[in-house]
Amino acid sequence: xxxxxxxxYTILSxxxxxxxxxxxxxxxxxGYPAHSRHVGKILARLPKDTRLPWFRVVNxxxxxxxxxxxxxxxxxxxxxxxxxxTEEGKIVKFKQYLG
DNA sequence: CACGTGACGTCTA
DNA sequence: TTAGACGCCACGT
Numbered sequence: 229x230x231x232x233x234x235x236x237y238t239i240l241s242x243x244x245x246x247x248x249x250x251x252x253x254x255x256x257x258x259g260y261p262a263h264s265r266h267v268g269k270i271l272a273r274l275p276k277d278t279r280l281p282w283f284r285v286v287n288x289x290x291x292x293x294x295x296x297x298x299x300x301x302x303x304x305x306x307x308x309x310x311x312x313x314t315e316e317g318k319i320v321k322f323k324q325y326l327g
Numbered sequence: 328c329a330c331g332t333g334a335c336g337t338c339t340a
Numbered sequence: 341t342t343a344g345a346c347g348c349c350a351c352g353t
């Protein structure tokens with residue numbers, strides 16, 4: 229477990245309900261601005277029963293980067309927190325949910 | 328060592 | 341607003 233991953237987990241654990249963050253912001257806040265892609269890899273290997281709010285992470289365009297059933301899962305979790313998402317996975321009023 | 332790939336980002340037309 | 345071109349970095353082959 230490297231420092232970058234630890235930072236990602238810490239930042240996510242402090243991300244409150246109804247708040248969103250992008251891969252790029254996570255990477256930057258973790259101290260490695262150029263590692264936005266790596267954030268995805270780290271999230272992808274999280275256990276299914278993790279307590280971390282991985283579903284509050286979207287790309288800089290305000291869209292969910294997952295596909296198929298995974299997209300549906302994240303969509304449902306977000307809507308459960310009052311965030312509206314279109315069929316294509318686009319977050320409605322995306323910028324309102326950032327820090 | 329070269330190359331392809333991925334839950335990405337920024338610029339530009 | 342959308343698409344394509346590039347940039348970026350860790351990893352497996």
